[in-house]
Structures are given as structure tokens and as C-alpha cells.
Amino acid sequence: MNTLRSLLIAILLCAACASHHLPPKELLQANLEAMQEAVTAKVPDTQRAARLNKSINDLGQQLLSFRAVRDRFQSDVLALNARPDVTRGELEARIAQFDKQRVAIRTRVFELHSELIAATTPEEWKGLFPYERAVLTEE
Amino acid sequence: MLLALLIGWLVLSHGHHGGGDFWFLGGRTPHEMRAEVAKVVPDKEMQNTTDYNLSVIEKDYENLDSQRSKLEKEVLAALERHDTPTEEFQAIQSRADEVNADATRKMLDVRFVMREQLSDAQWRALFPPPDAP
Numbered sequence: 001m002n003t004l005r006s007l008l009i010a011i012l013l014c015a016a017c018a019s020h021h022l023p024p025k026e027l028l029q030a031n032l033e034a035m036q037e038a039v040t041a042k043v044p045d046t047q048r049a050a051r052l053n054k055s056i057n058d059l060g061q062q063l064l065s066f067r068a069v070r071d072r073f074q075s076d077v078l079a080l081n082a083r084p085d086v087t088r089g090e091l092e093a094r095i096a097q098f099d100k101q102r103v104a105i106r107t108r109v110f111e112l113h114s115e116l117i118a119a120t121t122p123e124e125w126k127g128l129f130p131y132e133r134a135v136l137t138e139e
Numbered sequence: 140m141l142l143a144l145l146i147g148w149l150v151l152s153h154g155h156h157g158g159g160d161f162w163f164l165g166g167r168t169p170h171e172m173r174a175e176v177a178k179v180v181p182d183k184e185m186q187n188t189t190d191y192n193l194s195v196i197e198k199d200y201e202n203l204d205s206q207r208s209k210l211e212k213e214v215l216a217a218l219e220r221h222d223t224p225t226e227e228f229q230a231i232q233s234r235a236d237e238v239n240a241d242a243t244r245k246m247l248d249v250r251f252v253m254r255e256q257l258s259d260a261q262w263r264a265l266f267p268p269p270d271a272p
Contacts, residue, residue, distance in 0.1 A: 063140055066140060066144060067140070073148065078162075078163070078165060078266075078269040081163065081250070082267060082268035083268075084263060088251055098147075098148055102143075103236075106144045106232065110232075113218060114225070121221075126221075129219050133215060133218070133219075136141040137140070139140060139152055
């Protein structure tokens with residue numbers, strides 16, 4: 001029995017380690033799927049579960065959009081910075097453009113968080129929050 | 140990703156880079172940058188000036204990092220609670236925007252001071268354009 005338990009723990013640990021070694025996009029997808037599976041397990045009301053899954057899908061879309069915005073921005077800033085003649089105004093304008101896109105996505109992410117809260121009880125949220133945290137913080 | 144969404148460009152990570160580097164310095168650490176400066180800038184006095192500016196960047200970044208940690212703790216605690224009012228999230232976002240504006244201004248100040256002190260050729264050698272995708 002003890003051996004079986006140890007084996008199970010080892011398998012779970014390996015699975016957790018493996019998920020942290022996924023490429024960023026796959027890791028995000030895995031975390032979103034884990035959150036949706038947690039919804040199925042923790043929220044018995046199917047209507048609320050459907051609302052939650054829709055919000056989780058939208059959250060994934062927003063984070064993917066942000067990733068694309070970020071990649072373009074970083075490449076543009078490195079290219080601008082490489083130019084000895086770039087003006088402060090040019091760099092500030094590109095940063096301002098990024099900030100505008102970032103804040104729009106941030107606003108939507110917080111709205112989606114509010115939707116998740118509205119569709120859960122405090123007890124259900126306690127079980128779901130670790131998954132939201134992983135979605136939002138793991139690269 | 141949450142913190143980059145919250146605070147902005149200076150705390151972005153760079154897909155393939157680990158921690159400790161500065162993506163806007165081409166993904167190099169200040170230590171690596173100093174080694175580059177020593178190769179590219181022959182004049183000792185100018186090397187020291189550039190090293191000093193890199194120290195300013197490092198210090199500003201350390202300060203940003205401590206504010207980043209504080210905001211991270213606050214926003215995660217607010218997200219965890221089921222009864223967090225919208226105003227609390229708005230207050231965190233406003234503070235993050237102030238941190239971003241202040242850090243951006245300081246970082247650009249140092250960038251343009253450094254730029255004035257180096258020749259075009261030295262600048263190009265230290266900050267090559269990114270590889271084409």
C-alpha cells in the first residue's frame with residue numbers, strides 16, 4: 001500500500017514538473033484546461049459551470065493577445081534602441097502605444113476575474129483560485 | 140504575465156531568457172554589459188562613466204523590483220478574496236501605473252545620458268538590432 005502511495009505521489013510530482021517545462025503557450029493551455037477541469041469538479045451547477053468555462057476561454061484569449069502585443073513591442077523597442085539617432089519622443093510613443101494596448105487587455109482581464117467571482121460561491125472560489133493564479137502568473 | 144499586464148514594459152520577461160537579465164539591454168545582465176563595454180569602449184574614464192550609468196539602471200531596477208513584489212502580493216491577495224471590491228483593484232492599477240511612469244522616465248533618462256557619452260559606432264556595437272524573426 002505504501003509503495004503504491006509513493007508511486008502515485010512520484011507520478012503526480014513528475015506530471016507537475018513536466019507541466020512547468022512546457023513551452024509558454026502550451027503551459028498556458030495546460031493551465032486553462034486544468035482550471036476548466038477544476039470547474040467541472042467543484043461547481044455542480046451546470047449553468048454556472050458553462051459561464052465559468054466561457055470566461056476562462058476568454059481569459060486565455062486575452063493572455064494570448066497580450067503575448068503577441070508583448071513580442072511585437074519588445075522587438076520594436078530593441079530595434080529602436082539600436083538606432084543611435086532615435087529620439088526620446090519615438091521611444092516614448094512606442095511605449096505609450098504598448099501601454100494603451102496593455103491597459104485595454106488588463107481591464108478585460110480584471111472584468112473576466114469579476115465574472116468568475118460572480119459565477120462562484122466563496123467556497124467554490126477557494127478551490128478555483130489556485131488555478132486562476134497559475135493561469136495568470138506562470139509564463 | 141499578470142505583473143507585466145499590471146506594471147508594464149520594464150517587467151516584461153523575454154520568452155527564452157531566464158531571470159537576472161534585462162530584456163531591453165538585449166537580454167544581458169549588467170555584469171555582461173560591463174564586459175561588453177570593456178571590449179567596445181577603450182577609454183578607461185568613459186568605461187567608468189558607462190559602468191556608473193549601468194549601476195544607476197541596476198539600482199532603479201532593484202527599486203522597481205521591490206515595488207513589483209509588493210504589488211504582486213497585493214494583487215494576488217485581492218484576486219484570492221471573493222469579496223474584493225472593484226475599487227481595490229482600481230487602486231492597485233493606479234499605483235502600478237504610477238510605478239510604471241516613474242520607472243519609464245528614469246530608465247529613459249539614463250538611456251539618453253549614456254547615448255550622449257558614446258559614439259555612434261560604440262552604441263551600435265553595444266546595442267545591435269535584434270535578429271530578424
